[in-house]
Amino acid sequence: MKACLLILFFTLTLSCPAAAVPPALDFSAPDEVRWEGVLGDAITASYEKRLKHFIVDETSVPIALFSEAQAEQNTTGRYWGEHAGKWLFAASRAAARTGDAALAARVRHIADYLLSTQRPDGYIGTYPAEWRFMRRQQELTRGQWDVWVTAYTMMGLLEVNRYFPDDRYVVAVRKLADLCWRTFSEGGIDITKLSNHFGLSATILLEPVADLYALTGEQRYLDLANLIVQRADARPEFGLVKKSLAGADVQSIAGGKAYQLCWQYYGVAKLYAATGDARYLRMAENVWKDIRAHHLTLGGGPWGGIGVHREVFNRGDFFSPYGYVETCSIMSWIQLNRELLGLTGQAVYAEEIEKAAYNALLGAQDEDGGDWCYYTFSNGQRVNTSEWKCCKSSGAMALEELAPVAYARRGEREIAVNLYGPNRATLRLPDAGAVKLDQRTRYPFDADVRLVVSPERAADFTIALRIPSWAQDATIAVNGQPVASGIVPGDYARVKRMWRRGDEISLSLPMHPVLHRQTNESLQDTNLRNGTEKIMQAVMRYDYIAITRGPLVYATGLIDGFKQEETLRLPHEQKNLLEEIAPAAADGLPAIRLTLGYRPPLVFHPYFAAGGRHDGAWRLTWMQVTTD
Numbered sequence: 001m002k003a004c005l006l007i008l009f010f011t012l013t014l015s016c017p018a019a020a021v022p023p024a025l026d027f028s029a030p031d032e033v034r035w036e037g038v039l040g041d042a043i044t045a046s047y048e049k050r051l052k053h054f055i056v057d058e059t060s061v062p063i064a065l066f067s068e069a070q071a072e073q074n075t076t077g078r079y080w081g082e083h084a085g086k087w088l089f090a091a092s093r094a095a096a097r098t099g100d101a102a103l104a105a106r107v108r109h110i111a112d113y114l115l116s117t118q119r120p121d122g123y124i125g126t127y128p129a130e131w132r133f134m135r136r137q138q139e140l141t142r143g144q145w146d147v148w149v150t151a152y153t154m155m156g157l158l159e160v161n162r163y164f165p166d167d168r169y170v171v172a173v174r175k176l177a178d179l180c181w182r183t184f185s186e187g188g189i190d191i192t193k194l195s196n197h198f199g200l201s202a203t204i205l206l207e208p209v210a211d212l213y214a215l216t217g218e219q220r221y222l223d224l225a226n227l228i229v230q231r232a233d234a235r236p237e238f239g240l241v242k243k244s245l246a247g248a249d250v251q252s253i254a255g256g257k258a259y260q261l262c263w264q265y266y267g268v269a270k271l272y273a274a275t276g277d278a279r280y281l282r283m284a285e286n287v288w289k290d291i292r293a294h295h296l297t298l299g300g301g302p303w304g305g306i307g308v309h310r311e312v313f314n315r316g317d318f319f320s321p322y323g324y325v326e327t328c329s330i331m332s333w334i335q336l337n338r339e340l341l342g343l344t345g346q347a348v349y350a351e352e353i354e355k356a357a358y359n360a361l362l363g364a365q366d367e368d369g370g371d372w373c374y375y376t377f378s379n380g381q382r383v384n385t386s387e388w389k390c391c392k393s394s395g396a397m398a399l400e401e402l403a404p405v406a407y408a409r410r411g412e413r414e415i416a417v418n419l420y421g422p423n424r425a426t427l428r429l430p431d432a433g434a435v436k437l438d439q440r441t442r443y444p445f446d447a448d449v450r451l452v453v454s455p456e457r458a459a460d461f462t463i464a465l466r467i468p469s470w471a472q473d474a475t476i477a478v479n480g481q482p483v484a485s486g487i488v489p490g491d492y493a494r495v496k497r498m499w500r501r502g503d504e505i506s507l508s509l510p511m512h513p514v515l516h517r518q519t520n521e522s523l524q525d526t527n528l529r530n531g532t533e534k535i536m537q538a539v540m541r542y543d544y545i546a547i548t549r550g551p552l553v554y555a556t557g558l559i560d561g562f563k564q565e566e567t568l569r570l571p572h573e574q575k576n577l578l579e580e581i582a583p584a585a586a587d588g589l590p591a592i593r594l595t596l597g598y599r600p601p602l603v604f605h606p607y608f609a610a611g612g613r614h615d616g617a618w619r620l621t622w623m624q625v626t627t628d
Contacts, residue, residue, distance in 0.1 A: 019276040020214065024345030025408035025416055027338075028427055030097035030163075033403040037422035037442070038608075042362055043403070045369020046396045047094045052103060053370075054393075055087045058113045061388070062087065065126040066117045072128045079145035079390065081126035084114065085152030086393035089159040093400040096163040104164060111160045114153065115172050122175035124153050133194050133202075134183040144195050147202035150176060154208035158215070170215065177212055180205065181224045184231070191231050198237040200254040200264065203228050207267030214274040225271055232264075240264070244283040249316045250290045251304075256313040258295070258302040261287070262332035269339040281343065288340060290316065291333070292352065297378050298516060298546055298621060299359025299553040299607055300352060301325035302333050310375065319520050321379040321544060321622035327364040327372055327391035330356055331398035338405050341418065345410060347466045347491050350418040353405060354468075357419075358444050359553045361398055362608035364391070366615065378546075378555075378621040379565065382614065407437065414462040416492060420449055420509075432459035432499065443509070444551045445583065445590050445606075451505040458500045464492040470550060471509040478505055511550035513578040513592050518544045518622065544622040545570070547578065547592055547604055554592050554604035555619040557611035567624045571597055 035043055055063060062083035064070050088111060095104035118124045123132060131143035133150070154173045161169040184191050192199025206228045213221035232240035238254040250261055265284045272280035294316030297303050304313040305324030314323065334353050341349035364373045366384055372395040374385035385391055406419045412430050415437070421444065425437040433456030441449040453463060467474050469490035476483040476493055487493045495505065522540040545568075547554040559566045571577070581591040581603070589609055594602040602623075604610070611617035 021273050021276050021343065023273070023342045025342050025410055025418075027342060027404045028407045028409075028425060030093045030400070030403045031099065032427055033097075033406045033423055033425040035403060035406070035421065035423045038362065038444075039357065039399075039402055039421050040423070042365055042369065043399045046090075046365070046399050047098065049368055049370030050392065050396050051087070051091045051094050055084075055091070055110060056106070057109065063110055063113060066114060066124065068117070071126050074126050074128060074131075078126075079148060080388055081145070081149035082152040082390060083388070083393050084110070085149075085154070085156030086390075086397055088156030090393070090396045090400045092156075092160045092163045093403075097400070097403055107160055108164055108166075111157060111166075111169060114157070115168060118172055118175065122179035124172065124176060125149055134179065134187065134189070145201065147180075147191065147194050147205055150180070151205045151208050154205075154212070158208060158211050173208070173212055174216070174218075177209060177221055177224060180209070181220055181227075184224070184227055190235075191228060192235045192238060197255045197257045197260060198235055199232065200238070200257055200260045203232045203238075203240070204260055204263045204267065206232075207263060207270060210267050210270040210274050214270070222275065225274075229268075229271070240268075241279075241283065244268075244286050245279065247286050247290070250287050250295060251313040251315055253287075256304065256308070258304055258311055258313050258329040259326055259332050261313075262291070262302060262329060262336045266332060266336040266339055269336065269343060273339075273343055284336070284340060288336060297323065297325055297360065297553075298548065299363065299378070300330075300333075300356035301360030301363075301376065302329040303378075305375075319518050321518075322377055324375045324377065325360060325364075326375055327361075327398075328394040330360045330364065331394040331401075334361070334398050334401055338401055341405070342408070345416070347418075348469075350405070350466050351468055351490070353401075354419050354444075354551055357398075357402055358551050359607050361395065363619075365395055365399075365608075365613070367613035371615070377619070380619065382611070382617045382619070384615040410462075410464065413460070414464055414494070416464040416466070417451065418466055420444070420466075429455070429459065429461055431457070432461055433457050435461075435499075445588070447509050447511045447550065449505075449507040449509065451507065453499050453503045453505065454501040455499050458498060460496070460498050462494050462496040463499070463505065464494045465505070465507055467491060467493050468509060468551065470511075470514070470548075473510045475508045476505065479503060480506070509550065513547055513549045513554075513580060515574070515578065516546045516548060518546070520544070543625050545625050546622045547594070549580070549590070549592060553607040553621060555607045555610035555621040556602055556604045557620070558618045559602065559620065564618065565620065565624060567626060568596060569598060569626050 062080060065081050091103060092107045095107055114124055125146055126149055127143050127146050133146040154176055157169045157173050183189050191202050195201035206225055209221055209225045232238045243253050265287045268280050269284040295302055295313050303323035303325045306314055306320045310324045311326045334356055337349040337352045364376045371384045372392045373382055374389050374391045407425050407427055408416045410416055415427055422441055423439050427435050429435055436454040438452040443449055467487055467489050471489055474487050483495055520542045579593045581593055583590050589606055592604045610619045
């Protein structure tokens with residue numbers, strides 16, 4: 001009764017009457033876009049080297065875990081069951097994107113096998129009966145990843161249903177959600193007591209539950225979503241609603257675990273889409289703003305891990321070039337941005353996706369496409385992770401987000417170009433029919449983008465071109481005729497006209513090397529001589545510089561072939577400090593030379609390739625400099 005009253009109170013005080021919010025942008029389907037270039041190579045390599053081989057049938061280790069015999073032996077509290085849902089998510093998209101009938105059949109086979117393991121109470125999972133989440137846990141370590149695995153299983157099955165519709169998959173997810181509802185409402189078990197990080201690794205269940213409610217419209221799934229939010233807010237260490245509405249540093253929310261927090265607010269944004277409650281959108285936007293302002297590397301990776309857990313955000317006022325970026329957090333950050341981009345249509349979210357993709361995500365993938373780093377560093381060594389770590393499956397998921405998000409429809413008469421790079425797409429508009437889009441470019445290495453627009457029928461519609469915030473002197477021409485107005489960095493430039501087959505947009509996004517500065521500083525209160533005033537005195541300070549060009553962050557390998565760091569002395573005259581170098585024939589990637597005068601120049605390459613895309617390679621992004 002107490003739980004039901006709390007749910008009723010929370011529903012009345014936070015959630016408005018359910019009314020789905022139509023998206024501002026309708027993303028393309030996976031098979032409508034084909035990436036080429038460096039992103040295309042990464043997506044294809046992941047598909048060939050991981051998705052087609054990691055899971056083959058029910059004897060594959062991540063799937064065999066769900067068998068009754070294996071589940072009863074799972075006494076180590078492992079999270080490995082998450083790989084099933086992650087693989088279903090990525091592989092179903094890849095099968096839809098490529099038209100790979102064999103992969104599609106395997107996806108359905110694995111989904112069907114998981115359905116065959118569903119217990120009479122609805123449970124699909126990897127834990128012995130006495131450790132399952134519906135039992136009162138006396139030991140946190142026992143079953144602490146059970147709800148987590150459940151969330152990924154629900155997410156994976158819903159994604160399979162999205163591309164290969166089958167009511168059986170939805171029914172199975174509903175049974176799982178019904179079990180969760182009975183457990184966390186009538187059963188009286190507090191979901192925040194069932195996982196680490198003050199319950200954060202369990203309350204991420206919110207995301208697939210919000211998806212299920214949007215799909216079915218059934219009130220009990222909205223009630224379950226509200227209950228999860230209420231429990232996460234009621235726990236003082238968590239404070240999901242109070243802290244995020246107040247604009248708190250994300251590091252203070254449920255211990256600040258980067259991966260889970262990005263996923264948590266991805267679910268919050270989905271709940272806004274399903275209900276129309278504007279407070280959910282404000283919560284997600286506030287957290288997004290804090291992460292973007294204080295908790296990203298220069299290359300768009302959520303970072304932490306200095307003086308705290310490796311995967312936890314640091315304080316917002318702290319900087320270190322040695323912070324950990326977990327590949328899983330890159331994935332969930334991209335998903336949060338994708339959801340907010342779809343809901344709001346604001347270009348800033350697409351820019352964050354692009355930055356993370358070209359730097360942090362590619363920088364975590366090995367050159368063979370199947371291996372990934374668990375952690376990457378602005379300054380540090382690449383270390384490929386073991387087979388069963390979470391990040392290999394997360395990296396593959398993140399890459400499969402990049403085809404649908406590249407283009408989107410806004411209403412019936414506009415196509416938004418969200419991401420740049422060589423690709424081809426076909427989207428339909430009512431008046432124009434099939435509109436073919438062909439991006440011919442060497443972006444992100446080159447500033448010029450040619451976009452050939454070929455509608456099936458001549459029609460009047462708009463092409464909205466995202467102008468990156470760094471492209472201060474961007475220009476647009478159509479069939480050689482300049483477009484003089486509406487070009488604002490950080491927004492979309494809308495070109496409305498009667499489009500005919502073969503019309504060509506020429507977009508120039510000037511890229512120049514930019515020197516960035518950052519400080520690692522410790523301040524202390526200090527009394528002035530008269531004893532009546534106080535100032536903040538720096539008791540420790542290290543200054544750093546780093547280089548970007550367009551969307552790319554640049555880095556160098558080991559200095560002089562062996563140094564892991566070096567303090568540089570910058571000349572007073574810095575006009576010719578940075579010089580672009582033409583692409584080398586070996587890799588075709590432009591480099592930047594840093595000329596200091598007193599020592600041989602240092603040569604920087606795009607971060608993802610600097611030092612080599614292999615285990616053991618070193619990358620140095622931030623260079624310490626003297627303050628003289």
